Amino acid sequence: MYSSLVxxxxxxxxxxxxxxxxxxxxxxxxxxxxxxxxxxxxxxxxLQTVKGRADYYSSKKEEYAIIKFTLDxxxxxxxxxxxxxxxxxxxxxxxxxxxxxxxxxxxxxxxIITAPSSDHLGNFSPSKLKRLRKSANGKGIDPSxxxxxxxxxxxxxxxxxxxxxxxxxxxxxxxxxYNVQPWVGFLSWNQVQDWGKWKALKNGLSxxxxxxxxxxxxxxxxxxxxx
Amino acid sequence: MxxxxxxPRQAAAQxxxxxxxxxxxxxxxxGLSVISDSPSPIVVVLSGSMEPAFxxxxxxxxxxxxxxxxxxxxxxxxxxxxxxxIPIVHRxxxxxxxGPTAKLLTKGDNNDSDDTKLYAPGQNYLVRxxxxxxxxxxxxxxxxxxxxxxxxxxxxKTVMLGIMGLVVVLQRE
Numbered sequence: 001m002y003s004s005l006v007x008x009x010x011x012x013x014x015x016x017x018x019x020x021x022x023x024x025x026x027x028x029x030x031x032x033x034x035x036x037x038x039x040x041x042x043x044x045x046x047l048q049t050v051k052g053r054a055d056y057y058s059s060k061k062e063e064y065a066i067i068k069f070t071l072d073x074x075x076x077x078x079x080x081x082x083x084x085x086x087x088x089x090x091x092x093x094x095x096x097x098x099x100x101x102x103x104x105x106x107x108x109x110x111x112i113i114t115a116p117s118s119d120h121l122g123n124f125s126p127s128k129l130k131r132l133r134k135s136a137n138g139k140g141i142d143p144s145x146x147x148x149x150x151x152x153x154x155x156x157x158x159x160x161x162x163x164x165x166x167x168x169x170x171x172x173x174x175x176x177x178y179n180v181q182p183w184v185g186f187l188s189w190n191q192v193q194d195w196g197k198w199k200a201l202k203n204g205l206s207x208x209x210x211x212x213x214x215x216x217x218x219x220x221x222x223x224x225x226x227x
Numbered sequence: 228m229x230x231x232x233x234x235p236r237q238a239a240a241q242x243x244x245x246x247x248x249x250x251x252x253x254x255x256x257x258g259l260s261v262i263s264d265s266p267s268p269i270v271v272v273l274s275g276s277m278e279p280a281f282x283x284x285x286x287x288x289x290x291x292x293x294x295x296x297x298x299x300x301x302x303x304x305x306x307x308x309x310x311x312x313i314p315i316v317h318r319x320x321x322x323x324x325x326g327p328t329a330k331l332l333t334k335g336d337n338n339d340s341d342d343t344k345l346y347a348p349g350q351n352y353l354v355r356x357x358x359x360x361x362x363x364x365x366x367x368x369x370x371x372x373x374x375x376x377x378x379x380x381x382x383x384k385t386v387m388l389g390i391m392g393l394v395v396v397l398q399r400e
Contacts, residue, residue: 005394023367054343085279087318087336091300096324105300106321112336114279121279123337157341162323162330162352177301181280186365189301 026082027185033080034197037190039176041072042090042206045152049167049211054160062164065211067092067108068152069174076146078180079115083141085122086113087179088148092159094172108174109156116142117183167214174206265291265360270305270314271371276335277303277316281363284372287316289360297325298361304333305360309347314359317342327355 046068051061071090078086089110095103114122116136119129136142160166178201180188190201259268272285280303281287289305298304300322305314317333320341324330330352334341343351355361377383 027365087280087301089301103325104321104323106323106332107300110320110336112279118279121282123275123278157320157334179301179303184368187303187363 023184027182030080030082030182030185031196034077036077036199037075037201039073039201039203041070042174042176044069044174044206044209047209047212049214051214060164062160063166063214065159065166068154070152071148071150071176073148073176074146075148075178076143078178079141079143079146081141082182082184083115084118084181084183085115086146087181088113089177091175091177092172093175094169104161106159107157108159109153113145116140166211169211171208172211173208176204263290265289267314267359271374272316276338278337280336281316281366282368284369284375286367286371287363288365290364291359291361298355298358302361303363304358306333306353306358308345309350309357329355
């Protein structure tokens, strides 16, 4: 019964059990560290609607929203020893015109905030990696990276709608979200309610706004070309 | 093994044992599939498009039920492109509408542009049924690398089968 194969199997079995228990304990430790993300400012600074094409080859003209926004948020409490990265993103959300229950959500800007321990995994340029390493100053956890300060930030992704119509859309709101990816364990997102030590993200919504009509100047130009 | 040839009872027992191991593994896989409502509840990350969140070779545990909420923007989903059987792990970046017909657009965190170019011709958005894992609930690093190695270097399969065969032959019990 006690062949070397059985011994090897037992050792490996014990190893996996221990590894699993340690992983479970580490992921459970997340619940002990408080999360108090706050948003100080989230507002739009410029709104515009224009007509354009998805790419050079598409013949369909669609309406695109151009939004600039200012964001001041503090996500530093999300960085613990088990945080691999925090993915922060801002969405534009608006109800559908026909059906009030249907919603539209689109990410307009996002960023990957790596913990110093996962800098080497990111797809960064050597100069940025160097800067990140320097800013961390040898620390494994660097909560100051969770401070987001954006001024008149442009859209990262074009904002349009499958119908191609976006001008005069009402009740559009910007919303800040985050997704915490741990080294081990479960992924978590921003919450609406408090769970124990994890507080909900308050103030994460901007004021409702209406996207403007397409500029008259452009419409006038069109009429002349058609005539 | 050689002695077992002379003893049909022992050979049959060994065969049964082997069958038991295979069927247990199959049952566990299918059981997990039923619980998570996903045809493939565990997937291996094949590309670096979600780095640094997920590396090549990470093993992901999927969940595919809409119990309280439905798939929403920011979730990491696993989908199959229409008529192709390659699972892709990306993040949902826009959602238009609600319910099973909501139009979803995905993008890899590490990619510069969204997945419109990855989809099948004429497919501009995903719908709920394209998604085989609505949310990545947990993951284990590196373990899946074994399967990547095996599929990229076929000679390893031969070596592994050889070692297993050798163990079976040399085993005394």
